[in-house]
Amino acid sequence: MSAATVLRFDSIGARSTSCTDVRTAALVTPLREAETNADIGSIVSYRAKEAIYFEGDPAGRVFEITAGIVKLFKLTADGRCQVTGFLYPGQYFGFERNDEHSQTAEALTSTTLRSFTLAKLERLAGRDPAVQQQLLEAVRSQLLSTQDHLLLLGRKTAQEKLSSFLLRISEVVAGSGGDGSRFEIPMSRTEIADYLGLTTETVSRCFSRLKDRGLLSFTDARHITIRDIDRLLALSEEDEGTFAH
Amino acid sequence: MSAATVLRFDSIGARSTSCTDVRTAALVTPLREAETNADIGSIVSYRAKEAIYFEGDPAGRVFEITAGIVKLFKLTADGRCQVTGFLYPGQYFGFERNDEHSQTAEALTSTTLRSFTLAKLERLAGRDPAVQQQLLEAVRSQLLSTQDHLLLLGRKTAQEKLSSFLLRISEVVAGSGGDGSRFEIPMSRTEIADYLGLTTETVSRCFSRLKDRGLLSFTDARHITIRDIDRLLALSEEDEGTFAH
DNA sequence: CGGTGCTTTGAGCATACTCAACATCAGTGG
DNA sequence: CCACTGATGTTGAGTATGCTCAAAGCACCG
Numbered sequence A, B: 001m002s003a004a005t006v007l008r009f010d011s012i013g014a015r016s017t018s019c020t021d022v023r024t025a026a027l028v029t030p031l032r033e034a035e036t037n038a039d040i041g042s043i044v045s046y047r048a049k050e051a052i053y054f055e056g057d058p059a060g061r062v063f064e065i066t067a068g069i070v071k072l073f074k075l076t077a078d079g080r081c082q083v084t085g086f087l088y089p090g091q092y093f094g095f096e097r098n099d100e101h102s103q104t105a106e107a108l109t110s111t112t113l114r115s116f117t118l119a120k121l122e123r124l125a126g127r128d129p130a131v132q133q134q135l136l137e138a139v140r141s142q143l144l145s146t147q148d149h150l151l152l153l154g155r156k157t158a159q160e161k162l163s164s165f166l167l168r169i170s171e172v173v174a175g176s177g178g179d180g181s182r183f184e185i186p187m188s189r190t191e192i193a194d195y196l197g198l199t200t201e202t203v204s205r206c207f208s209r210l211k212d213r214g215l216l217s218f219t220d221a222r223h224i225t226i227r228d229i230d231r232l233l234a235l236s237e238e239d240e241g242t243f244a245h
Numbered sequence C: 001c002g003g004t005g006c007t008t009t010g011a012g013c014a015t016a017c018t019c020a021a022c023a024t025c026a027g028t029g030g
Numbered sequence D: 001c002c003a004c005t006g007a008t009g010t011t012g013a014g015t016a017t018g019c020t021c022a023a024a025g026c027a028c029c030g
Helices: A022-038 A118-127 A129-155 A158-175 A189-196 A200-212 A229-237 B022-038 B118-127 B129-155 B158-175 B189-196 B200-212 B229-237
Strands: A042-046 A051-053 A061-067 A070-075 A081-087 A104-107 A111-117 A182-184 A216-220 A223-226 B042-046 B051-053 B061-067 B070-075 B081-087 B104-107 B111-117 B182-184 B216-220 B223-226
Touching (some): A061 A118, A070 B129, A081 B129, A118 B129, A129 B070, A129 B081, A129 B118, A129 B129, A158 A182, A158 A189, A158 A200, A158 A223, A158 A229, A189 A200, B061 B118, B081 B129, B081 B189, B111 B118, B118 B129, B129 B158, B158 B182, B158 B189, B158 B200, B158 B223, B158 B229, B189 B200, B200 B216
Antiparallel strands (some): A042 A111, A051 A104, A061 A111, A070 A081, A070 A104, A216 A223, B042 B111, B051 B104, B061 B111, B070 B104, B182 B223, B216 B223
């Protein structure tokens, strides 16, 4: 296998057209421009697995992802984990309700962020409606993805969950200029499980079953090739529990 | 039982201090004021169970709830339903990504809305940063609740889901000036199930179990009294599967 | 009254979980 | 260079939580 043809997620955001789609690209611009004038953003880098902030930490900064992937997650009192999102370049996070973070943010891959203090951002937004507008757009877009995630967690089977997940990654990769049918999965089985509301064992079994059925193949656990995207698409929406196999 | 002491959800929003909390109250103000000047909002009323818009309809209006409760939900191709939120007075909905609604909005109770065309709202927001600011606040707040909902759907047991749900209603009622320990549940068992990612049978069984354990009591299926809020709180977060019963 | 819709309860089952063993791989030090 | 270790992933066996199917209870209403 030629490793060069496999898009590595670490490189997303390092290229010139790094954003998921046209809309996302549009989001990045206003704050960039504003920052050039007002110098409110500072650059921060994190290595893979480093925490950016913890649930319970005082909030006060908003972050924009420049490169890399950020994992957001919440924990129950007894340690169960729910990943609320994997965020890609162009997306914002750090907004909170009560001056306290309601979840933990962690760098999934090595990551570069632009960080803004909330106070400065608000001041800037008051002067420039375009900034405010694009912030609203960003949060709105995240709300809509999160609502899709609700349907996935509440009403989809394990097989459907994993298929939907893989298709979403495929879209992100394709939108970043990579090959949507051959890519690296940047998260561990545990992280996938915590995103899909499953256990690692179930995730692993579903992967194996997709492989057995010829819908995809592996080079190793983190590098897959989608062999039949149409059947994968069908699996992501249909129950099909009664027949087939 | 004295029906008069039971807060009816239909009346939420009809009172002067109708909002969930101080923050929500603050949200309502700017658009109200702006509207007085610009006359961009129009009042619409819906009876219980009436649809406001359907998944797939062209989007173009944003709604603010004046009175009543709105149910938002998404459907899979084969008809499974996930309720993404029950919205109360002061909350906004109708924002979408692609000029097309990604979910259905339905009046749960009789409901009054103020409706704004997106175009006019954007024009207004461009002129008045405060409007934009409060819109952002509203969407941000909804995103955070939706993230809590993710944890509930992905990582909580049926018992924990129902307990969390009841406590949330209790908070809303208490915040609206009602009695947080004695109230009407404004949604059917099916709607609760579709919100919690369960079946009606499981919801019903969990209710019965809470009753048997003395944590709450019924007058009828829709009217409950919470008898032991501390144990309910404990149940909403702990698994406790290994011992007790 | 007899309908109709919603809710509750019961019995059996299936999907996904738990517990456990084994495989694989990377890093480390003998 | 290879054995050791720890982290990660896969597979198996048995189980439990919540689902399905079915019937009965209950309230509201003509």
